[in-house]
Amino acid sequence: MSNLIIETINVTKTYNPGKPNEAIAVKDASLQINEGSLVVLKGPSGSGKTTLLSLIGCQAKPTRGEVIIRGKRISKLPEKFMNRHKRNHIGFIFQHFQLIGGMSVLDNIVLPLIPEGISPKERSKRADRLLERFDLAHRRQFKVSYLSGGEQQRVAIARALINNAGILLADEPSAHLDSRLTSDLLVYINQLKQSGQTILITSHDPIIYQHPAVDQVFEMKDGQVIS
């Protein structure tokens, strides 16, 4: 078995524990994801797939259980080190792209590099490489709010790849796309898989989880992994 890159050991996440509106989003979820594999988390909306993804992507801390990425137990880290880990190893694509409207495409893409203190020349060099790859070069100085849904998706992907992290997490990438754009998306994802990225996607869109390139599919049902 090739080496394990992401592992979660019965991770549970309860929102506002102890209070009347307590909600257990994820319950004892355990996953093992190998390096370079394309994995899909399948399940109806509200089954906790987004929460599990955010736990793996260091966006939130689990209430119980362990999240281990590249052999490092990140669930116990204080926020400062979790962020550093997130910056170095994880690229995140959000369900609603979450780009900053007022800024240009270039500025949005290089955003993750700013706290790293990388010089503007180096930043725009990397961004240009990604812009060519996702044929967004002609949109370089455009304000992101003027772009179409598909283009914004590509900008979000470019942003996630800018810190050439080994792991790529995508949350419902095809939610806002029609079928033609979803197939374009899958072409990109395939390319990324060939280049050795580990990709974890949450989706309830059959086109994605029945795609041949998918190595493993986990099914989620109200907080529990049952595949």
Add this chain to the structure above:
Amino acid sequence: MILHPWVLGLIIGHSALLLVFSLGLINAWQIYRGWDYNSTEEKQFLLEKKTYLVSTVMNFALFTQILMLFLLEIAADELANVLPGAMCAVGTLSSNSYGFPLLDLKILSFFVYFIWLVINYLDNQIETYPLVRKKYLGLILIYPLAVMETILLFMFAFNLDPSVITSCCGSVYNEGAEGLGGSLAGASAGFILPLFFSIVTLQLLNRFVFKRWSTVDKWFGNLLEFPLWIAFFISAIVMTISFISIYVYEMLSHKCPFCFMGAEYYYYGVPLYFCLFVATATGMTGGLLGYIRQPSILREKAGILRKKMEFVSLWGMLAFVVIGFLPFVAYYMKTGRLI
């Protein structure tokens, strides 16, 4: 006398410092009481976030403290021409009994803030925040300093009385006068220079020789560092008053440590004090970092930081000595004799 622009500036600065510090204190108290690294409830995450607030508060406090030190010196200078008999900052500060304690307290709190921030910076580099309890307890102990400072300032400003004739540096810092000023100035060059240079050489010895002998270094080496720096600071101040100032003013009677910060002496005092304060602050922190032993990763991280601190403090000390003796050398060159 409170309603003088310069005094108002001081009051605004200090009350801002105190307000922000009390905000920091509340959070420090909560962190100190509720900190439990392994727990995963929401409370612990909130406390973690509060550590950022406290460190921002302390950064602001240090920034304002430095500004206030400068402002106090300048305000004392400006108030001198309002108070009869006072010719310079010393006159204003000695016009009532709260002036100099205020200045000394501010210098002390400047060093304490600096040390706290360095330890905070060090502690934040380790995932488990090992020093968190100690450092926030320290912060709670520092808070009274800030309160005392503000109270002293109000007392000082309130008791500034334009109709009272105060004495100026001429009379405070001459051999005849009794009290601290007199004794400071009284320390003849014969006594203070060898003392100062012995401390400096002891410092250099400690830095380069003692560290080499591992047995000595184990416990004696950096134990000596911290007290040495305190002695260095005090002897530097005494030397400035009794020796350096003579050659800056080229007059035996004028020994005021503040007057040469003014424009007429080309702001000579500014680089001099800057080097002194930087050297002492970094030196002290270097010394303190040496005491940290227990968790090994903390010790090695503290080691790295200590190297940097020692480097800066060494150059600061040398710069201070050079700047300090520049006027002496210049005078000696010019006239070929001593005062």
Add this chain to the structure above:
Amino acid sequence: MRYSSWLVIVMVVFCLWSGLEYRHFHKQLLETRQHFNVRCRFQKAIGLPNLAITSAARYLRHYSITDLTTPFQDYPASPDHFPAGFAFVPPDYSNMPSPIVFGNPEK
């Protein structure tokens, strides 16, 4: 670094502006330095203190040597002669001749 170029522009404008003002300040200083001795001559010739900024009221014109009650002379309720009184304050009266005398003066 497009955005910090904005900051640089603002800083350059400030430098130019303060340079302009420094030039004015310097010229003004030189000009008044020549007037110094004329003014000092005048002050020596006519011993009255204070500047002739306002002649709105007696105690505002020479407030350094005014006495205690003149400000109240105009109208008891207005200790200050608004608005100029707002800018001047009667000096301290520690040198007013009213020492406390003990014992019986007849002796």
Add this chain to the structure above:
Amino acid sequence: MISGSWFERQKNIIDYSLQSLLRRRSKNILILIIFILLVFAVSAILFITGSLTKEMMITSNDLPDITVQRILGGRQVNIPASFIPEIEKIPGVEAVETRVWGYFYLASLQANFTIYGMDLTLLEDGEYRKIVNWKNIPDQAENQSLSSRPDFRMIIGQGVFELLKDIQMEKAYLFYQPSWEKPIPFDIIGTFKTETELQSNDLMVLQTEGARRVLELPPDEFTDLVVYVPNPEEIENIALKIRRYFPALRTVTRAQIQNTYASVFGWKSAFVLSSLLVAILAFLILIWDKASGLSPDEKREIGILKAIGWDTDVVLSVKFWEGFILSGIASLAGILLAYAYIYWLRAPGLREIFIGWSTIYPSFQLIPDVDPKFLLLIVTISVVPYLAVTVFPAWKAAITDPDVIMRNIG
């Protein structure tokens, strides 16, 4: 991933905070303008009081050593000549000079003049000659008019001259009181130079007899006395002696006058300053509310930053730099504007506060009183409180959790 040095990081953070400042342009510009106005008001006050104090301090060394006044019932009255020999007897007193001066209110011109009586011939020779622009009256006319009315020659200040310019000087009579049987003529023989304008603007210097008649001063009485003491150390003691010997007399030494110069504006300007502080406090509360009441898109933006890996302290330093740049620019602009307002435009609005109702007032061309220390005071009054107020809101903004944006829509 290679990471740059601390300095490079800070440069990027400054770049980003500038970007975010410019992105929410309208709100930030409004705050900048209010801030500039406040700093402008504070520094204008300090500039003008500093300059006025400086103007007075220039000539303060030539003030008379001791001014002796007679006080009756708390009010200054004329001092009889009998005091002079007794004061001269005090050891250490070099000379006692008498002074005849007072005020004269011209109802028609609503102007209050200062009348000063002295022997004008003193001004004609020696060092005092160049403080007056002598009127070049043709010689014979001068002798003729002077000889007939020797007592009424007069030198006037620039302001008075401008005021009197439009009335025909020869035929007009200024000094007339109903109780007098006939008005007192006057003959202007010169005006004081404009350099001394700040001191001599409303001054009328007459021959002593003329001044006596205008002020209706009995022959053996004077307005006040001036005591010259050669040894400056002795001034205080002699003043004390005079007060001890003559309880009715009041002495004002040069040191006390200088003290009033230095402290009067300090006290008043600080009074104005503290009332300004109320405005600054209101402004700071506005800032607190603006900074802590995060607009939804600002919260979302920070959520995004946190989600893509920004640390809390990076976001905090972004907020710090935003506040620092804003308040830095505001305080610099405020000071430069105040300088221009006071020294170029001659403080059009603020001048009236100092001038009050008087109709004769100087041109307010003041010596600029600017020094680097002043900058530090303004920074303390403007930047430090601003940063203090934004510490807590900035932190509140910076700790927004990334999963805030995970769940909400768009």
